[in-house]
Amino acid sequence: MKTDWRERRHRWDIRYAPYAYIAPYFLLFAVFGLFPLLYTAWVSMQDRNLLDGDAATFIGLDNYVQLLTADPYFWNAMGNTLSLWLLTTVPQILFALGIAQLLNRRLRGRTFFRMGVLLPNITSVAAVTIIFAQLFGRDFGLINWGLELFGAGRVDWQAGTGSSHTAIAAMVVWRWTGYHALIFLASMQAIPTSVYEAARLDGASAWQQFWRITVPMLRPQIIFSTVIATAGNMRLLAEPLLFNPGAGAATGGSDRQFQTAALYLYEQGFAKFDFGYASAIAWLLLIATVAITGLSYLAARRIRTD
């Protein structure tokens, strides 16, 4: 009788306890992930003022139709997001590979440098952005001062499309390169030295070893970094928002030249109080993120392993 009960409890334990162990994540996900997602989908089909939920009316897919067919500023924001995605993701991965390669050598104070590359990542994004905005200042910025020293003209960084994207990309790259470098470094150290020894015997140069052995062996990490960078970049908000603060901060420049999709969402939701429309942008942004993450995954997978 007693053993029977124990036996049963034991079977129960084995069968159901794992679900209890992982339940907290799924509960949290349901509360903070799934519910907001579905609620946003519901709101995105309403004409709804942020401050006046009672007066909301159901309008089906009108918000989406409006966004996709009749809103040039949405497409402008998507274009800026894509441009910034290219300007940040590619240099981030390349610089991170280079830094990881350097850190992988025998050098003095290795731990110091390895910790050092992560420092930009743990600084506050607001502080970083405000300092970079000063560096990229038109009249008294350090970068323009440097440009002038070398005979190049001053650049009004905020005013132009290319120049503002470059400045914002610099902030993102500065902040995240070290993070990716450490991931690459960890896996570089897992590559067996015998592979390099064999390559050296075959007469491969250091450069050839890097591109033919190191990079292909890092493929999973490169894919991971690309996906992380892409997903993060689609949500780019603080950098463009703080790059040129003031009353018009949410428009991302006088001609929306650096307004990202996330910033456009913010403008619609929190400056114009158009909750329904902002929710529709959020959903389109989610779909675009999934699509672009998929594309970058496919692109990164093409790195050869042979």
Add this chain to the structure above:
Amino acid sequence: MRRTGTVIGVGLLAASLLAGCGDASDGKTRITIGLFGNFGYQQLFEEYEKAHPDVDITDRTASYSDHHKNLAAHLATNNGAADVEAVDVGYINQFKANPGQFVELKSDIKDRWLDWKWEGSLSKDGKQIGYGTDIGGLAICYRRDLFEKAGLPSDRDQVSALWPTWEEFMATGKRFAANAPEGAKFFDGGPTVLNAIVGQAPTGYYDKNDKIVVGDNAEIRKGWNLVSQAVADGLSAGLLHSTPQWNTGFKQGQFATLACPAWMMAKIKDQAPDTAGNWDLAAVPGGGGNWGGSYLTVPKQGKNVDKAVELATWLTAPEQQAKVFANAGLLPSAPKLYSEESVAKKTDPFFHDAPVGKVFTDAARALKPQYQGPKAGDVQTEMGNAMQRVEQGKQSPDESWNQFVGDVKRLED
């Protein structure tokens, strides 16, 4: 970037936690007050706490746009708003459209305020959601030292006489530019000057039926052309007000004049304390005009609504408005103060002992209130962007104006 969401989330969480614990551990009632910019309230808080030992006032100050956007988010989620929240005139119409989220304030003390100030925060169904703090009023702040270097008169009466109209203001600008010290332009940026001109027009962005009419407003178009021309003549430093670059501009003496509502004086003092005595105050071209001014509201979601109303009432009472005028220069919205000596005779050493009391009470008397529609703040932002496009050389004045007219149409959809 990846952590942006987290950062904002944690910030909101912290803010709501702060607001959530209404009672401080020492048995005092904590009243939070959400402000933007400089309201000149610090001394008043201490005074109030002394008179009310059971109350502890905590203030949170954010930038203009952050403050109003946060308030909107807190109202929408019914959580996290401060017990007392300041609202600027550019946003009051959006909030008073939903009076249900605010405590209705008593109207038996209506006589304290200018009529139009009182009506500015009155909802369509007659509920008062905010007590007036200050009003804008307009003057021109100018740098005496830069005027002297450029060979212009620096005495305030002579300076005022230079520009009875905005055309003459710009003509003076050209004289200034001809002999200006290096790096100094005549005014800070097109959007600031344009705001001042718009503030003087009998009709601004909206007509009384809440329809946006800025595109057909001949007076605003005239001002637009005038400022565009001045930008082309090189009179503008090309700085957008309330940005870090603009703040640096104060310290570096990048501009000699600035359209100055009364609250701007506190901003100048905050930004460039080293320039004390170099500034002075002259009359605004065209006379009168308003830009800015705020209200104190009490959101219903607060835990200490009654005490919050009490505090808001006290802070906006004429006696307190007089103190704010004395220490921060914000122009009272209580007209009985305009004839009081402490206000009307006030001078300010930072502004070379300018008679700020007389200048701004005159401005307040000359002020013809302009109707502000629901999204006046957003229209102003679009107009600032449009003028900036001209300043940055991205578009011609006509192209930029046409885009601006299209942009504000979208606000009405």
